[in-house]
Amino acid sequence: xxxxxxxxxxxxxxxxxxxxxxxxxxxxxxxxxxxxxxxxxxxxxxxxxxxxxxxxxxxxxxxxxxxxxxxxxxxxxxxxxxxxxxxxxxxxxxxxxxxxxxxxxxxxxxxxxxxxxxxxxxxxxxxxxxxxxxxxxxxxxxxxxxxxxxxxxxxxxxxxxxxxxxxxxxxxxxxxxxxxxxxxxxxxxxxxxxxxxxxxxxxxxxxxxxxxxxxxxxxxxxxxxxxxxxxxxxxxxxxxxxxxxxxxxxxxxxxxxxxxxxxxxxxxxxxxxxxxxxxxxxxxxxxxxxxxxxxxxxxxxxxxxxxxxxxxxxxxxxxxxxxxxxxxxxxxxxxxxxxxxxxxxxxxxxxxxxxxxxxxxxxxxxxxxxxxxxxxxxxxxxxxxxxxxxxxxxxxxxxxxxxxxxxx
Numbered sequence: 001x002x003x004x005x006x007x008x009x010x011x012x013x014x015x016x017x018x019x020x021x022x023x024x025x026x027x028x029x030x031x032x033x034x035x036x037x038x039x040x041x042x043x044x045x046x047x048x049x050x051x052x053x054x055x056x057x058x059x060x061x062x063x064x065x066x067x068x069x070x071x072x073x074x075x076x077x078x079x080x081x082x083x084x085x086x087x088x089x090x091x092x093x094x095x096x097x098x099x100x101x102x103x104x105x106x107x108x109x110x111x112x113x114x115x116x117x118x119x120x121x122x123x124x125x126x127x128x129x130x131x132x133x134x135x136x137x138x139x140x141x142x143x144x145x146x147x148x149x150x151x152x153x154x155x156x157x158x159x160x161x162x163x164x165x166x167x168x169x170x171x172x173x174x175x176x177x178x179x180x181x182x183x184x185x186x187x188x189x190x191x192x193x194x195x196x197x198x199x200x201x202x203x204x205x206x207x208x209x210x211x212x213x214x215x216x217x218x219x220x221x222x223x224x225x226x227x228x229x230x231x232x233x234x235x236x237x238x239x240x241x242x243x244x245x246x247x248x249x250x251x252x253x254x255x256x257x258x259x260x261x262x263x264x265x266x267x268x269x270x271x272x273x274x275x276x277x278x279x280x281x282x283x284x285x286x287x288x289x290x291x292x293x294x295x296x297x298x299x300x301x302x303x304x305x306x307x308x309x310x311x312x313x314x315x316x317x318x319x320x321x322x323x324x325x326x327x328x329x330x331x332x333x334x335x336x337x338x339x340x341x342x343x344x345x346x347x348x349x350x351x352x353x354x355x356x357x358x359x360x361x362x363x364x365x366x367x368x369x370x371x372x373x374x375x376x377x378x379x380x381x382x383x384x385x386x387x388x389x390x391x392x393x394x395x396x397x398x399x400x401x402x403x404x405x406x407x408x
Contacts, residue, residue, distance in 0.1 A: 004382060006030070007065070008374025009058065009076040009179070010187070011170060013043045013213025014236055014329070016057045018065035019371035020073065023379060024357055030379050031358035032372065034069025036061040045213040045232045046082030046187075048169040051176070058177035075180040077378040079187040079370050080127065080170055081214050083232035084163035089132070090115045093154045101149045103136065108146060111155040118159065125167050127186055128160040132224040143223065158225050160186055182378065188216035188228060190373035193380075195327050195351030195366075196220065205322035206311050207351070208340075209369065210303065210330040212236040217307050219314045227314035231306045235330030238299045245295045246287070252277040256292065257333070263300045264335030264342075265293040293335070300336065304343040311344075323347035329367040 003022050010017040020034030038060035042053030062073050092115030096103055116129050134142040136150035145153060162184075171181045191209045192201075201220040209216040211234045219227040238261075243253035260274040272289035311317050323346035326336055331350055340348040352364050353372035363372055 004379075005071055005073075006375045006378035006382070007034075007073045007076045007179075008190070008371045008378065009061075009078040009174060009181075010190075010368075010370040010374065011043065011048075011054070011058070011079060011173070012040055012081075012211050012329075012370075013046055013234065014040055015212070015367070016040050016054075016061040017368060017371040018058075018061045018073065018076070019363065019368065019375050020065050020069045020071055021356065021358070021372075021375040021379065027357050029355070029357045030376060032356050032360070032363055032375070033358055034065040034071060035359055035362055035368070035371075036063065036065030036068065038064065040212075042173075043213065045234075046080075046211075046230065047084065047163075047166050048173055051169065051173055054173040055176045058173060058179070062177060062179060073179055075182045076174060077183050077185055077190075077374045078170055078174055078181050079190050079374055080162060080167065080184045081187040081211070081216055081230050082162070082166055083214065083230050084166050085127075085160065085186065085228065085230040086124070086162075087158055087160050087228040088118070089156065090118050090159055091154060091156050092117070093152065096151050096153055101151055103145045103148050103150055103153055105146055107153055108134075108155075111153050112157060115155045115157040116159065120161060123164050124161045125164045126159060127162050127167070127184060128158075128189070130158045130160070130189075130225045132156045132158055132226065133222075141222075158228070160228055162186075183381075185374055185377055186216075186228065187211075187370045188218035188230075189225070190377055191216070191327055191351075191369040192218055192220070193373035193376040194353040194355065194369045195325055195373075198223070200322040200325070203322040204316055204320040205325055206307075206320055207325050207327065208304075208307050208331070210234055210326065210328040210336075212329065215303050215307060215328075217310045219311055219316065219320070221314075221316040221319055226316050227310070229307075229310040229313075231303065231310065233299075233303050233306065234328075235333075237303075238296055238330070238333075241295055241299050242292070246276050247279065248277050249279060257296070260289055260292055261296050261333055262289070262293045262335045263296055263333050264339045265290060265297050267335050267338065268293045296333070297335075297339065300333075300339055301343060304340055308344060320346060323349070325349055325351040327351040327366040327369040331366045
């Protein structure tokens with residue numbers, strides 16, 4: 001029996017990551033067998049702005065993943081983000097006309113299709129239709145109505161849409177890099193697969209995936225997605241602030257942020273100093289690490305404040321007993337969790353990928369949450385072919401499927 005391979009392609013603003021996984025029969029778990037990364041040079045805030053540069057970055061990441069795994073990547077599950085992403089809640093209702101009034105799988109499919117029948121602008125495409133709950137004859141809070149009796153079936157769903165051009169450009173970039181796009185997956189949903197625990201989703205939790213160009217927000221309650229949003233700010237904005245404020249090249253500012261940065265000034269001793277490289281032949285100079293933190297904290301606080309506003313748009317904002325989970329590359333900055341606790345006034349933890357075997361040490365970093373989550377999404381969709389009808393994370397739209405077929 002041929003081993004099924006799953007490859008996640010995380011196309012980020014600052015880096016491209018490819019994760020290759022296979023199902024380990026003996027351990028009954030998904031095994032990470034390959035990892036490839038490459039600097040991303042063709043995206044801005046999650047959207048492709050230079051196709052050729054993006055293609056080259058994807059090729060380099062794929063080649064590295066193939067080299068580390070010894071496998072050949074043909075198809076990928078690609079992540080999509082960007083501040084063009086929009087989420088809305090919709091409701092559909094159907095009559096169950098059978099004599100025995102038993103609700104069957106095709107009834108669930110019909111009511112989800114009815115909930116999808118909302119006016120979507122021509123320049124947007126549906127990415128996911130995610131069931132939140134089902135209602136059978138006024139009995140709400142039902143997760144899977146199959147097998148129940150009733151004459152009226154309702155579904156409340158969360159519909160996620162993206163700009164059609166942004167979706168198409170990601171698919172084109174991957175196809176030109178030599179890999180087929182099996183499905184486009186919203187990145188915060190993928191990250192949630194890798195870092196959130198089932199009990200957190202039930203209790204209520206908000207995931208903040210802080211990348212280079214965007215911060216992705218996903219709110220869960222009672223096991224279902226309740227709100228999604230993408231904020232057009234991320235770790236690259238912090239780096240740019242340092243580059244301008246310290247008059248140093250962006251590359252050096254990034255290195256300073258990684259080696260000496262802190263998101264909370266109260267955690268830094270005033271007597272600590274760091275060396276700042278200058279430009280134009282001017283001599284390097286020393287500044288206090290406390291000053292560095294005073295430049296970083298306002299931008300991070302702004303990102304958290306915008307995320308807080310998004311979370312409050314969901315009707316479960318006051319019910320998030322599991323608090324906040326931070327992931328993404330920028331979440332590794334010291335002081336992030338402590339500052340987030342001050343802003344949100346709830347418990348905060350950092351999320352690293354779990355639930356896989358193989359290259360665990362290599363991928364135990366928030367930077368790889370989306371890539372690992374994409375591989376998990378692909379595996380769950382393959383092993384549970386009917387799960388999407390009752391709540392599987394992600395149903396790719398027919399329009400995007402047609403694009404993929406045309407571009408091959």
